[in-house]
Amino acid sequence: MMKEMDYIRPNSIEEAVQILSDPGRRGKLLAGGTDLLVQKRVDPPDYDCFVDISRLSEIQQIRVSDGVFYLGAGVTHAVIAQDPLILKYVSFLAQACLSVGSPQIRNTGTLGGNVANAAACADSLPALVCLDAVAHLRSKRGERQMLVTELVKGPHETALETDELITHFTFLQPPPGVKTHFIKIGRRNAQSISRLSIAAMGRKDKNGNVDFIRICPGAATPRTMRFTEVETYLMGKQACEELYVDAGQRMAARMVEITGVRWSTEYKEVALKAITERVLREVLG
Amino acid sequence: MEITFILNRQKVRVDVPADITLLSLLRDYLHMTGTKVGCEVGECGACSVLLDGKLVDSCLVLAPQVEGREVITIEGVCAEDGSPSDLQKNFISAGAVQCGYCIPGMVMAGEALLRKTLKPTRSEIREALTGNLCRCTGYQQIVDAIEMTAKQRSQTQSGRDKNV
Incomplete structure (x- = not known):
């Protein structure tokens, strides 16, 4: 007979990592459950115990101090989408979280879960990567930090150890005047999985030249990363339509360089060009 | 495992396997079949309930997660006299x-x-x-x-x- 599944709800991060490191069981972190409970229907679980961290207040804070954002991994998409600090300084993260699933999914799904599940189409990734967000990981062995772009190595593949959990993310508050924007293309507006998305941060100086730019497409490359070559190209140039069109072509070319020509390339090239232009218009316009 | 929670304003205590969903708990164990089974992957919303006042898909909530919390199902939204709201x-x-x-x-x-x-x-x-x-x-x-x-x-x- 199959071993009965266990369920534990630790009262602290300390307790959670203790359970995860217990050699006598194979614990699986449960936060929002919106990915995990779907996977459980499809694949037989390789764990024998749910470790429910959905009520840990330690991982549910959002705050800014000394210009550093602190964002708990257990915060739900619904909370991020409405948080005044997020909306004020990094509104593209709110846009991204608002584009996730449905009200039901956003009420339970968490930011940490979105990153740890590491779907190629995870909606929060482009904005987090644009922000150079750092994931803070905890295990019984201690703490370590890793850039989100490095933590998520590819579709459903992360550098997380099985006894580790993401406690929070940190990133610098964008400099004054920097605008952020996120665009997602899905098959419909509601409940859609990203076909392609893009996040950008930008600012121009008083002469109209680009003096801050970061740009990161989502679901375009196996690892979500900033296209720094394009950023370097844009820096210092006069912000105008021709520049956005040019940047769109460069983004598409860079994507193909990384992925090679795939079945979806014909579509993605055109689409990435278009959303690059649109996102640049928003942050530099 | 034993789970105690508030269901439609009444305290309920059940003993169920730890790996069932709230949806299954409601329908299969408490026989409250107003909450419907649709896709069971969070796409269709047929199983929507309120958990501590928030709309959730009960197919994506693990039953033990409702311990000590308040669940309102379609059976709990009627008017006070039991007629439709x-x-x-x-x-x-x-x-x-x-x-x-x-x-x-x-x-x-x-x-x-x-x-x-x-x-x-x-x-x-x-x-x-x-x-x-x-x-x-x-x-x-x-x-x-x-x-x-x-x-x-x-x-x-x-x-x-x-x-x-």
Whole structure:
């Protein structure tokens, strides 16, 4: 007979990592459950115990101090989408979280879960990567930090150890005047999985030249990363339509360089060009 | 494992396997079949319930997660005398019910919205229903029913405010 599944709800991060490191069981972190409970229907679980961290207040804070954002991994998409600090300084993260699933999914799904599940189409990734967000990981062995772009190595593949959990993310508050924007293309507006998305941060100086730019497409490359070559190209140039069109072509070319020509390339090239232009218009316009 | 929670304002204690969903707990163990089984992957919203006042898909909540919390299902939204609520009556009068399968979830989504605001725009109502699929009505009448209820409730409320 199959071993009965266990369920534990630790009262602290300390307790959670203790359970995860217990050699006598194979614990699986449960936060929002919106990915995990779907996977459980499809694949037989390789764990024998749910470790429910959905009520840990330690991982549910959002705050800014000394210009550093602190964002708990257990915060739900619904909370991020409405948080005044997020909306004020990094509104593209709110846009991204608002584009996730449905009200039901956003009420339970968490930011940490979105990153740890590491779907190629995870909606929060482009904005987090644009922000150079750092994931803070905890295990019984201690703490370590890793850039989100490095933590998520590819579709459903992360550098997380099985006894580790993401406690929070940190990133610098964008400099004054920097605008952020996120665009997602899905098959419909509601409940859609990203076909392609893009996040950008930008600012121009008083002469109209680009003096801050970061740009990161989502679901375009196996690892979500900033296209720094394009950023370097844009820096210092006069912000105008021709520049956005040019940047769109460069983004598409860079994507193909990384992925090679795939079945979806014909579509993605055109689409990435278009959303690059649109996102640049928003942050530099 | 033993789970104690508040279901439709009543304390409930059950002993169930730890790996079942809230949906299964409600239907298979408590025999409250108003909450419907649809896709079971969080796409259709037929199994929507309120968990501590928030709309969730009960197919994506693990049963033990409701320990000590409050769940309201379609069985808990009726009027005080057990008859249909104002929202449910409006679903009927707006012609918002055809096959009816999605309706418990639709009513819960509508209720969740009306608890937040009594002055929703039509696009806010549509937004609130994005997690609920209906393959019969084309949604118009469902939006109508929720809009109608919002108007009635806000009139009742402002009437009450004036009396105070």
